Amino acid sequence: MEPVAVYRLADVTVDHEPSHPDEVVAGEPTTGAVTVTTLDGLGVEIGVWEMSTGAVRDVEAEEAFLVLSGRATIETGASSVTVQRGDVVRLAEGTKTVWTVTEPLRKLYITGGPS
Structure with a gap:
């Protein structure tokens, strides 16, 4: 492995597929994800995930992410939070969530690691 690796996120293309009908809450949202890199031996995956406008339900993995663009509300039943670029x-x-995307969302995610 190279001592320094640069990943140009602006150049990462994410192909979308329609969300599974059992997950759709509103609209006709599409989603897609691309793994950008992994941290060897740690079980950590870093990638880009996108969702078009609409709403879907999900059960989350342990994850941290940075919103690169767009806007969404994430509901957990007990509360909701709006997220946007930055x-x-x-x-x-x-965590059981409902994602309502009002502006197409693009995020850099980090998930996995030791259990």
């Missing part, structure tokens, strides 16, 4: 967010594994 926000860093941490999701706890097993």
Whole structure:
């Protein structure tokens, strides 16, 4: 492995697929993800995830992410939070969420690691 690796996120293309019908809450959202790199031996994955406008439900993995563009509200049942460009967010594994994306969302995610 090279001692320094640069990943130009602006050049990362993410192909989308329609969200699974069981997950769709509103609209016709699409999602896609691309792994950018992994941290060898740590089980950590870093990548780019996108979602078009609409709403979907999910059960989260342990994850931290940086919103690169767009805007969404994440509901957990007990509360909701709006996220937008520049926000860093941490999701706890097993959290049931509903994502309502009002501006197409693009995020850099980090997930995995020792259990």
